[in-house]
Amino acid sequence: MTLKTELKDIFTKNLRTSGIYIAFVLIVVLFTIMTDGLLLSPINLTNIILQYSYVLILALGMIMVIVAGHIDLSVGSLVALTGAVSAVLVIKTGAPWWVGILAAVAVGALCGVWQGFWVAYVGIPAFIVTLAGMLLFRGLTYEVLNNVSLSPFPGEYQQVAGGFLNGLLGGYGFDMFTVLIGVVAVAGLVWSQYSTRRGRVKFGQDVESMAMFIAKNALSAIVILWFFWQIAISRGMPIVLIILGVLVIAYHVLTTRTVFGRHIYAIGGNLSAAKLSGVNVKKVNFWIFINMGMLAGVAGAVFSSRSNGAQPGAGNMFELDAIAACFIGGASTTGGVGRVTGAIVGGLVMAVLSNGMQLMGVGASAQQIVKGLVLLLAVAFDIYNKRRAGEAS
Amino acid sequence: MDSTILQMQDITKTFPGVKALDGVNLSVRQGEIHAICGENGAGKSTLMKVLSGVYPHGSYDGKILFNGQELKASSIKDSEAKGIVIIHQELALVPYLSVAENLFLGNETKRRGLIDWQEANQRAAKLLARVGLAESPVTPVGQLGVGKQQLVEIAKALNKDVKLLILDEPTAALNDDDSEHLLNLLRELREQGITCIIISHKLGEIEDIANNTTIIRDGQTVESLDMADPGSTQNRIIQGMVGRSLSARYPDREPNIGQVVFEVRDWSVHHPTQHERVVVNKASLDVRAGEIVGIAGLMGAGRTELAMSIFGHSYGRGISGTVLMDGRPVDTSTVGKAIKAGIAYVSEDRKKFGLNLLEDIRVNTTAAGLGKISSRGFVNGNKEIQIAEHYRKSMRIKAPSVLAKTGNLSGGNQQKVVLGKWLHTAPELLILDEPTRGIDVGAKYEIYTIINELAASGKAVLVISSELPELLGICDRIYTLAYGRMTGQLPKSEATQERLMELMTIEKENVR
Ligand SMILES: Nc1ncnc2c1ncn2[C@@H]1O[C@H](COP(=O)(O)OP(=O)(O)OP(=O)(O)O)[C@@H](O)[C@H]1O
Ligand SMILES: [Mg+2]
Numbered sequence: 001m002t003l004k005t006e007l008k009d010i011f012t013k014n015l016r017t018s019g020i021y022i023a024f025v026l027i028v029v030l031f032t033i034m035t036d037g038l039l040l041s042p043i044n045l046t047n048i049i050l051q052y053s054y055v056l057i058l059a060l061g062m063i064m065v066i067v068a069g070h071i072d073l074s075v076g077s078l079v080a081l082t083g084a085v086s087a088v089l090v091i092k093t094g095a096p097w098w099v100g101i102l103a104a105v106a107v108g109a110l111c112g113v114w115q116g117f118w119v120a121y122v123g124i125p126a127f128i129v130t131l132a133g134m135l136l137f138r139g140l141t142y143e144v145l146n147n148v149s150l151s152p153f154p155g156e157y158q159q160v161a162g163g164f165l166n167g168l169l170g171g172y173g174f175d176m177f178t179v180l181i182g183v184v185a186v187a188g189l190v191w192s193q194y195s196t197r198r199g200r201v202k203f204g205q206d207v208e209s210m211a212m213f214i215a216k217n218a219l220s221a222i223v224i225l226w227f228f229w230q231i232a233i234s235r236g237m238p239i240v241l242i243i244l245g246v247l248v249i250a251y252h253v254l255t256t257r258t259v260f261g262r263h264i265y266a267i268g269g270n271l272s273a274a275k276l277s278g279v280n281v282k283k284v285n286f287w288i289f290i291n292m293g294m295l296a297g298v299a300g301a302v303f304s305s306r307s308n309g310a311q312p313g314a315g316n317m318f319e320l321d322a323i324a325a326c327f328i329g330g331a332s333t334t335g336g337v338g339r340v341t342g343a344i345v346g347g348l349v350m351a352v353l354s355n356g357m358q359l360m361g362v363g364a365s366a367q368q369i370v371k372g373l374v375l376l377l378a379v380a381f382d383i384y385n386k387r388r389a390g391e392a393s
Numbered sequence: 394m395d396s397t398i399l400q401m402q403d404i405t406k407t408f409p410g411v412k413a414l415d416g417v418n419l420s421v422r423q424g425e426i427h428a429i430c431g432e433n434g435a436g437k438s439t440l441m442k443v444l445s446g447v448y449p450h451g452s453y454d455g456k457i458l459f460n461g462q463e464l465k466a467s468s469i470k471d472s473e474a475k476g477i478v479i480i481h482q483e484l485a486l487v488p489y490l491s492v493a494e495n496l497f498l499g500n501e502t503k504r505r506g507l508i509d510w511q512e513a514n515q516r517a518a519k520l521l522a523r524v525g526l527a528e529s530p531v532t533p534v535g536q537l538g539v540g541k542q543q544l545v546e547i548a549k550a551l552n553k554d555v556k557l558l559i560l561d562e563p564t565a566a567l568n569d570d571d572s573e574h575l576l577n578l579l580r581e582l583r584e585q586g587i588t589c590i591i592i593s594h595k596l597g598e599i600e601d602i603a604n605n606t607t608i609i610r611d612g613q614t615v616e617s618l619d620m621a622d623p624g625s626t627q628n629r630i631i632q633g634m635v636g637r638s639l640s641a642r643y644p645d646r647e648p649n650i651g652q653v654v655f656e657v658r659d660w661s662v663h664h665p666t667q668h669e670r671v672v673v674n675k676a677s678l679d680v681r682a683g684e685i686v687g688i689a690g691l692m693g694a695g696r697t698e699l700a701m702s703i704f705g706h707s708y709g710r711g712i713s714g715t716v717l718m719d720g721r722p723v724d725t726s727t728v729g730k731a732i733k734a735g736i737a738y739v740s741e742d743r744k745k746f747g748l749n750l751l752e753d754i755r756v757n758t759t760a761a762g763l764g765k766i767s768s769r770g771f772v773n774g775n776k777e778i779q780i781a782e783h784y785r786k787s788m789r790i791k792a793p794s795v796l797a798k799t800g801n802l803s804g805g806n807q808q809k810v811v812l813g814k815w816l817h818t819a820p821e822l823l824i825l826d827e828p829t830r831g832i833d834v835g836a837k838y839e840i841y842t843i844i845n846e847l848a849a850s851g852k853a854v855l856v857i858s859s860e861l862p863e864l865l866g867i868c869d870r871i872y873t874l875a876y877g878r879m880t881g882q883l884p885k886s887e888a889t890q891e892r893l894m895e896l897m898t899i900e901k902e903n904v905r
Binding site: 196199200202203204205206257258259260262265266269270272273274275276277278279280332336337 | 704705707727728729731732738740745746747748749750751752756760761763764767770771772774775778779782793794795796814
């Protein structure tokens with residue numbers, strides 16, 4: 001294949017997978033123009049990370065839930081509950097910051113066990129179980145907090161979502177450490193892409209042309225390095241970005257390279273076939289919900305740290321942001337299809353949309369309308385592409 | 394009788410990466426039964442989907458003339474309005490709705506916006522009589538067998554005032570009786586002037602029923618045969634399909650039979666919802682190393698139920714009895730345990746139980762044996778591709794690469810993927826449930842060869858099939874099952890269709 005036809009394919013044949021990236025670029029360009037470049041300013045990039053990291057963390061768990069053919073409506077309430085537990089421990093009883101964080105994750109996992117039990121072993125649809133969970137966990141949050149907000153957290157706790165690693169390797173007008181991480185990220189990406197490609201070639205599979213391969217990787221490298229450079233000349237490496245980066249890589253590997261990941265796609269793709277292939281469906285479903293709970297705990301800790309306290313109404317509608325991120329990122333509503341990378345880009349689309357509109361001073365109501373329409377259009381686009389590929393028949 | 398009702402000229406249809414049809418020509422005469430033959434993936438179903446508007450006008454190249462007018466259907470509704478009705482390879486009835494409701498779905502008779510059920514049921518009864526189906530119009534379709542559902546589909550087509558009826562492998566899932574009934578019905582419809590296109594891999598029935606046969610190979614028309622011509626034999630068709638003549642339908646084999654590998658004793662299974670109903674009743678059987686053993690039985694005899702209940706208790710409740718591998722009792726109560734014990738089960742329904750149609754060949758091939766290509770929970774991607782590629786080549790799966798989605802493969806090639814998936818688990822006992830359903834003659838031969846190779850390597854093979862010639866052709870020994878009970882077993886030397894039939898149809902009262 002030539003580079004030219006491959007480039008054309010991105011916009012035609014492969015539009016279904018590449019569509020989300022194209023849309024993301026368009027949205028970024030649009031808001032960059034409308035905000036006179038403010039969107040991509042170093043300070044604002046850092047802000048987007050700090051502000052929306054929780055949605056991305058939730059989307060990581062949600063994509064697995066959705067691929068397996070379920071849904072989780074309770075994560076918003078669970079973010080509130082886990083944050084509240086952490087706040088009570090750290091602020092009220094004076095426990096150290098890490099106890100609060102561990103407790104948040106543990107409570108999240110426990111709630112995951114609860115929901116996973118009902119979904120996997122009793123066989124109640126996740127929609128119902130998590131709808132109940134949404135009410136249940138919200139109610140518990142009020143109980144735990146006695147209906148009042150708790151704040152402020154001690155300094156270390158605030159660092160989780162608000163802190164930076166700066167000057168670790170010295171600064172020269174930019175933070176060396178941040179740049180180094182960027183370089184490592186690029187190297188890791190290129191290496192993993194290259195080894196996959198080499199494997200395919202070795203076993204006689206078609207691969208994209210070398211020119212396309214280099215072009216793609218060079219483009220990613222430039223974007224990543226540029227991004228880290230912007231951060232490096234701003235405030236350095238946000239701690240939450242490290243947390244997020246580690247989680248994204250871990251979950252990408254988990255979903256694409258492990259037996260567990262395969263089982264999730266098998267269950268979502270064809271439940272009966274998965275059962276007859278020896279997949280322990282109950283166990284996998286159980287763990288998917290435990291995992292979702294744990295990630296909600298992480299998001300709860302991050303969010304409480306960022307808002308420097310716990311409120312009974314925290315995390316309202318977070319579940320919808322996370323679900324929207326997955327569907328915008330190309331997940332199928334009927335399960336079996338979806339990727340971690342897609343969900344992350346979907347989450348970033350939501351983040352840039354919100355952030356861009358905030359920068360432009362658009363009101364909250366209009367923001368909701370736009371987000372709703374974007375979700376609808378994204379899924380409509382996906383379905384249109386499916387039909388076009390002749391799969392719907 | 395001699396006028397042409399349909400002419401498809403130079404039809405070309407491309408999917409991303411695949412040219413499914415490449416200038417196909419088809420000409421069908423008014424009032425005839427026209428068969429279409431070809432290997433799996435030749436493009437038969439695609440051609441019929443082009444004709445019936447599933448792939449709308451503009452998504453393919455070429456011209457269709459129907460009754461002398463150019464047909465430019467943009468949907469199935471369009472072509473149905475012209476009298477072209479297709480019955481797909483997979484039936485499209487709603488199981489919870491009644492026969493009458495299904496018949497008039499999308500075509501309801503309304504009086505002031507409300508459905509007049511009395512009238513609807515009366516009309517339904519008339520339609521059912523026309524297709525010779527003695528069922529009440531209010532029976533839920535899900536309670537009918539496949540054969541009867543097929544008839545409901547045809548009745549539905551008749552209701553739409555069909556002129557050209559297209560049937561895509563209608564008899565693939567039917568037993569002999571039901572097939573016979575269906576073919577007779579088609580003959581009757583021909584008398585009434587309805588033209589019919591039928592796709593089938595059962596060449597015997599094509600020889601019986603078709604006036605003309607068009608053969609397609611690799612998306613191109615090979616030839617059209619007038620079936621009245623004495624030269625138009627099954628072998629002639631095969632030659633057109635595969636490009637060479639096939640000397641025998643079943644590969645030769647020297648059985649080399651050893652010790653008993655697999656044994657089931659007193660296996661009983663109850664119905665999953667009607668607990669008092671016994672579906673399999675104290676069945677016992679054994680299979681030896683290197684032996685190919687068949688299970689014959691009518692539909693509803695409990696063959697699939699027996700196999701699935703053994704394989705991880707995947708069917709039924711109140712299961713009792715013992716399974717022995719190499720003389721030792723093994724636990725097969727979950728699929729995982731059954732696989733570990735060395736058992737593999739290839740389901741009769743590849744779409745429902747065999748494949749994840751959203752995923753590619755690679756992922757499906759390794760789905761049941763991930764443990765073999767992973768360490769500490771991580772899948773070795775290179776090894777996986779290597780294995781999938783191995784099975785694609787050795788089974789001649791027709792696909793651009795192992796990264797092709799199984800949902801886009803033709804039926805026969807899907808079956809090969811399922812087979813590869815279970816061979817990859819390296820089982821001691823392979824249970825095959827209708828392994829060649831919907832598979833072309835050439836591919837059948839290949840599958841028999843694979844089965845033989847497996848047996849030659851000392852594995853045990855158990856084959857369930859509704860096609861007695863197939864069982865007689867490949868098995869060393871055949872069990873018969875009736876009403877959930879084993880009614881006998883015959884070694885190859887004594888087995889004939891008649892004797893098997895006798896044992897399969899023993900009256901319920903006379904079953905031991
Ligand atoms: N939606 C699709 N996308 C991509 N390829 C397709 C699609 N549908 C069919 N194909 C390909 O087109 C070719 C013809 O398929 P088709 O289903 O028409 O075969 P067939 O002759 O009906 O085979 P069978 O006897 O197995 O049913 C196959 O190679 C198949 O993989
Ligand atoms: Mg077909």
